[in-house]
Amino acid sequence: APEICEGLSLLQHRGQDACGIVTCGPRGRLYQCKANGMVRDVFTQEAVARLIGGMGIGHVRYPTAGTSNHAEAQPFYVNSPYGITFAHNGNLINTAALLHFMDAVAHRHINTSSDSELLLNIFADHLNETGKFRINEEDIFVAVRGLMVQARGAYACVAMLAGFGIIAFRDPNGIRPLGVARRPIPGGATDWLCASESAAADVGGFVDWEDVRPGEAVILTRCGVSRRQVIPAATFAPDIFEYVYLARPDSVLDGISVYRSRMAMGNALAQEVQRVLTEKQITVDVVIPVPDTSRVAALNLAQTLGLPYREGFVKNRYVGRTFIMPEQQMRKKSVRRKLNAMALEFANKNVLIVDDSIVRGTTSREIIQMAKDVGSKKVIMASCAPPIRYPNVYGIDMPSRAELVAHGRTTEEVAEAIGADLVIFQTLPDLVTSVRQLNPSIERFECSVFDGEYVTGGVDAAYLDHLEGIRSDNMKTKAAVVNGLASAQAAAAVVAVGEAGAAAGASGASSASGGSDGTGTPSSHRHTDGVDDTIGLHNTWKLS
Ligand SMILES: O=P(O)(O)OC[C@H]1O[C@H](OP(=O)(O)OP(=O)(O)O)[C@H](O)[C@@H]1O
Ligand SMILES: NC(=O)CC[C@H](N)C(=O)O
Numbered sequence: 001a002p003e004i005c006e007g008l009s010l011l012q013h014r015g016q017d018a019c020g021i022v023t024c025g026p027r028g029r030l031y032q033c034k035a036n037g038m039v040r041d042v043f044t045q046e047a048v049a050r051l052i053g054g055m056g057i058g059h060v061r062y063p064t065a066g067t068s069n070h071a072e073a074q075p076f077y078v079n080s081p082y083g084i085t086f087a088h089n090g091n092l093i094n095t096a097a098l099l100h101f102m103d104a105v106a107h108r109h110i111n112t113s114s115d116s117e118l119l120l121n122i123f124a125d126h127l128n129e130t131g132k133f134r135i136n137e138e139d140i141f142v143a144v145r146g147l148m149v150q151a152r153g154a155y156a157c158v159a160m161l162a163g164f165g166i167i168a169f170r171d172p173n174g175i176r177p178l179g180v181a182r183r184p185i186p187g188g189a190t191d192w193l194c195a196s197e198s199a200a201a202d203v204g205g206f207v208d209w210e211d212v213r214p215g216e217a218v219i220l221t222r223c224g225v226s227r228r229q230v231i232p233a234a235t236f237a238p239d240i241f242e243y244v245y246l247a248r249p250d251s252v253l254d255g256i257s258v259y260r261s262r263m264a265m266g267n268a269l270a271q272e273v274q275r276v277l278t279e280k281q282i283t284v285d286v287v288i289p290v291p292d293t294s295r296v297a298a299l300n301l302a303q304t305l306g307l308p309y310r311e312g313f314v315k316n317r318y319v320g321r322t323f324i325m326p327e328q329q330m331r332k333k334s335v336r337r338k339l340n341a342m343a344l345e346f347a348n349k350n351v352l353i354v355d356d357s358i359v360r361g362t363t364s365r366e367i368i369q370m371a372k373d374v375g376s377k378k379v380i381m382a383s384c385a386p387p388i389r390y391p392n393v394y395g396i397d398m399p400s401r402a403e404l405v406a407h408g409r410t411t412e413e414v415a416e417a418i419g420a421d422l423v424i425f426q427t428l429p430d431l432v433t434s435v436r437q438l439n440p441s442i443e444r445f446e447c448s449v450f451d452g453e454y455v456t457g458g459v460d461a462a463y464l465d466h467l468e469g470i471r472s473d474n475m476k477t478k479a480a481v482v483n484g485l486a487s488a489q490a491a492a493a494v495v496a497v498g499e500a501g502a503a504a505g506a507s508g509a510s511s512a513s514g515g516s517d518g519t520g521t522p523s524s525h526r527h528t529d530g531v532d533d534t535i536g537l538h539n540t541w542k543l544s
């Protein structure tokens, strides 16, 4: 658990909403801790100490389906068959069909609106098909294949079978990243790690990072590692937005250094900036990045153009990423809390502000205003990514066209909307070249947010309308309220169940429990909407 916890803190930039760890201890017992909040807050020393065992899985959540309710925190658990826990990065696009299958064919109850809970149950259903008392690796490969035939969308997953091992797999388009690394330990044995990004492996001393191939499954057990291409890869199309924004610069994903790709984006953007500035006859005095993500590209852009690079915005290191926050109000407020403009770098200058992307325009609107407030002459905004005009359906939460500032707007209109004197976007071919030149064996990237071409197929106007209806900011707020009510309504019944559980705990049924409710949670913190709770796990800590 301490190592998984460390790994999750290195992946915190991928999800700030909720986090969780499940470990597997002696006799196949599972121990879990999950809640809304950041890794450092949820995993107290005591909580981690209670997560015993030699293998486990963890997750940091950035909700892209359902709500931010803690019932949707991962990993998820089902007891049958074999005791499976599951963590998923990505987003499914055929949830309606899968839900119908669950209901009508598999007769499995899905208790949240999380697509990950659904995916776990698809996996469980395929494992169950074996009908075996004890399964083997062959059965697992067959089950993962069954899941891949059925599930559509983006999914990089880790699953743990109690007392058996860990299974990692990546969808047939390889949209979201996933890799595996090893660490030799004295005596000849080997530790294994799977993670979304290689940076998590480096820090733990794991080596030989290998990307899981699209359509491949990896099984890790005491006996070693087995890999199999369970389904032929479709088009291998990693999401280019990982390189633009989501991933850490020190990670190498699918053979491409994120850092190098951002340097290349800065170089390429410099050419476009040069061209536009010459055409418009504007001179720029200084290049200023928008911390954090655009720094690498902005520095290279400034060097290429021979312009001074200045850190004119100072970032509050205690405020996380704003784009992945769930609500617009929160995002907007956080930009002001996060960034402060230093007048001495802006006053009386034509400033070129460089960001990695302009999505909703929340960041740019605020910082352009700040730049003006401290006396800039002209504010020119350059984006390492082209205009984002289409929703993302594969695990980046930008589901609604209306929320995208470039949707239905020309570049000039975007400038007006965000208050810039001029906006300069990278072209899509330049962005793709910046990334692809670092690994030409990747033939294409998932670029749907820029060109509206969805690599999996199955995403049409009707689907996007439907998605907008359930995922727009407005609807998320409504869903959260409805969910909150459901939780409150469930509470009365669940408290009663909890008390009964306490009796069982007191009689010694639960070896790991330390609290009065048999879950290890102090009664005052008891988690009261437990209808969705992973019944049967040894909960070590819950924030109510
Ligand atoms: O147009 P918007 O909707 O504002 O989205 C784009 C902005 O959001 C991200 O920053 P974020 O604060 O999330 O993270 P960072 O610190 O890694 O740059 C991204 O780097 C842009 O700055
Ligand atoms: N990025 C993620 O981890 C999202 C996983 C899943 N779609 C959810 O909303 O929980």
Ligand SMILES: [Mg+2]
Binding pocket: 290, 291, 292, 293, 294, 355, 356, 363
């Ligand atoms: Mg940013």
